[in-house]
Amino acid sequence: MSTFLGMPQGRVPGPAADTAVGQLTGDRPFPAAARDALGNTQLRRNLAHATSTIRAKRAAVVGEVPDWEALREAGSAIKADTMARLPELLEQLEANVTARGGTVHWARDAAEANRIVLDLVRATGENEVVKVKSMATQEIGLNEALEGAGITAHETDLAELIVQLGHDKPSHILVPAIHRGRSEIREIFAREMPGVDPGLTDEPAVLAAAARTHLREVFLRAKVAVSGANFGVAETGTLTVVESEGNGRMCLTLPETLITVMGIEKVVPTWRDLEVFLQLLPRSSTGERMNPYTSSWAGVTPGDGPQEFHLVLLDNGRTRALADDLGRTALHCIRCSACLNVCPVYERTGGHAYGSVYPGPIGAVLTPFLTGITGGSDPNDSLPYASSLCGACYDVCPVKINIPDLLVELRAEHTEAHAARHRLPTSEAAAMKAAAWVMADPKRFARVGRAATRGRHGIRQGKPVLPLPPPLSGWTASRDVPSPPAETFRDWWARTRGDRP
C-alpha cells in the first residue's frame, strides 16, 4: 500500500487533493463566475427546463416508495459504517479483487492516478481508449493526461460525448451537458462528429442515432476501456457501474483490458448492501424506478469479457475529508445529483460557476473538504457561501447528508483559517465582532436600535440617501431597504407596559 490510509487521529487531516492536476477548482470565486452564467439566457432556459423536469420525475417515483425514509436511513447507516472502517474494507476489497484475477493500484492523488492509468494503457500498446462516464476520471483530468501522451480517450456516454465534442466542461454530475439545448447539440454534432450526416436535425431521436452510429465503430475497435465505479463490494471484490444507455455495458465487456478508477469512499461492505443503494440511486438521480443497465464484475473470467482488469483506488483528498467528523459525511455521497436538481442556486447558475467537477450543493461541500479550506481568496473557499441554506438539498439526499450543516461548518473553517493566517481581520470579521459586542449587552443593543430608528430620515423611497458601501450595495442594487420605525419594539414595550409587574 503506497498511500496514506491510516485512520485519522483526532482532527489531523490527510493530504489535500491535488488542484494543479484535474478539475477540482475553477479560476474565479463563485460570485464572479455565477454572474456570467446568470446573464446567459439560453443557459438559464435550458437549466430551468431540465432541472424542473428531473425534479418532478424524482418526486413522483420517490413518492411511490412507502419505505423511502427507512431506505434513506439504511443508506446513511451503511455509509457511516463504511467510513468508520474504511482501511479494513479497502484491504478486503483489494484481497478479493486480486484473488479473482484483477490487479489493484493505490493512487495518492490525481497525478499518481493518471500516471498509473497512462502506464497501463501504454503497456497495451494501444493509442486510444473508450470511456464509461466517470466522475473520478473527470476529477483527476485523465482525458487531458492521456491526450498529452498521445492517447485518445473516447467518451461514450451521450452527454459526455456532447461535452467532449463541444470542447466543453461537464456542468452536472449525472447530466453533464444539461446546459446545452438540442439545437446547440445539433450544431456541435454537425461541426465535430466525424462522418455525420450534414442534414442532421435537432430531433432527439435523430441526434441519438447519430451518436449511436459514431460510437458503434469506436466500441468495436477499442481494445482498452476506462471506467469509474458506483460501488465496490469488499466482501466479493465486485465492481458495479449503473448507467442508462448501454454504452457502459459495451465498454465493460468488449475490450481486452479494463481499467477502473474508483474513489476509495465507493466501497460498500457487502453484496447485500447494494439492495439499498440500487433502490436509492436511480430514483434519486434519473427519476427512474430502476436504471436500464447495472453491470457487475469481479476480477477476470477466462473467455468472457476483458482478460485484464485493473482497479485504481483514488484518495485525492478523501482521507483528508475522512479525518473531519463532518467532512466524513460528505464522502457518503453516491453521486445521484438530486441535490443539484432541487437547488435554487444551481438551477440559476449551472455547474460551471462552481469550478469543480462536483457542482451544486454537494460540490459546495465535497470540493472544499477534498482540496482544503485555505482561509484566503481561493475559489473553493467561496463555495460554502454559494447557498441560501434553504435546505432543499438535505430533504432529497438519499443518504441524508446534512449539506446545510456542512456549509455552515465550512464557512466557520474559512473565517477561522483566515483569522489564523492574517494579523488584520477582514472588514466583514470586524463588523461581525462589533455586532456581537453590541448584541452581547441589552443596553448597548437598545441604544444602537434607537439610533437605527433615526436612520429612517436617511432613506428616501426605499433607497439610502448616501449610497451604501459594498457588500451592502449588493442589497440596494435590486432591493429597496425598509424604513426603520419611529420607535423600536423594546422602547414601545417600556413606554406602554414598562410598569407592569
Place this chain on the structure above:
Amino acid sequence: MRIALFVTCLGDVLFPDVARATVAVLERLGHDVVFPEAQTCCGQMHTNTGYQHDAVGLVRHHVDVFEQAMARGCEAVVAPSGSCVGSVRHQHAAVARRSGDEALAVRAEAVAARTFELSELLVDVLGVTDVGAAYPHRVTYHPTCHSLRLLGVGDRPLQLLRAVRGIDLVELPAADSCCGFGGTFSVKNADTSTAMLADKMSAVLATDAEVVTAGDASCLMHIGGGLSRLRTGVRPVHLAEILASTA
C-alpha cells in the same frame, strides 16, 4: 398560559409592528405575554456567515435570558420567525458544542425544546386555528425555507389563514422555492440572490394578490424590497399582522 416573547433583533429594530401584532394575537386569546427585556439576538447571522466564535456569546446570552423567563413561570417562548426559532432549535446546541461548552449545549437544548414559531405555538401548543381575525384582502402565502424545512411547520400557517374572515387566500406557484434571501447570501451572492428573487416575484405577481405574507420578517423584507423597487403595488405583511387584524 404565560408566554415569553422572543422578538428577534430584526423584529425589535426594524419590524416592531410584527412583534406588537404577535402580542395582540396572544393577548386576545387570553394569554399573558412577557417580554424579557434583556434579550438581544440569537446569533444566527454570525453562525451562518462563519463566525461561530462570536455567536457563542450570543447563544449564552439568549439561553440565560430565556432560562430566567422560564424560571419565572413562562411555559413557552414564541418568536414570529421560523428562521430565528430554527437557529435556536437546530444551531444553538451545536454552536455551544463546537466551542467545547457541553453544559451550555444542554441548557440550550432545554430552552430550544420550549421555543416555538408563532404558527406552531398557536396550532400545536394552544390548539387554535381560528384566532378571531378578519382581513378582507387577496393574500398569497410564501412558506419560508426554515419554517418549511428546518421546523417542518407544514400547513399550520395556512390553517390559521384559512380561518381568517374575509380573506381571499390564493395559492403561490412554486411556493416552496427559496426567495433568495439567505441572510448574508443576499449580499455576498447578490446576483444569484436577485435571480431567485425575480422568480419569486413573478410567482407572487401571477397570483394577482395585493398582499404577500410569510412567517419571517427577514424573507418578507427581501421579497418586499424587490416588489417595492419594481413599484409592483404588492405589499409584504407578516402572518402575525394578518392574524392580529380584526378590521
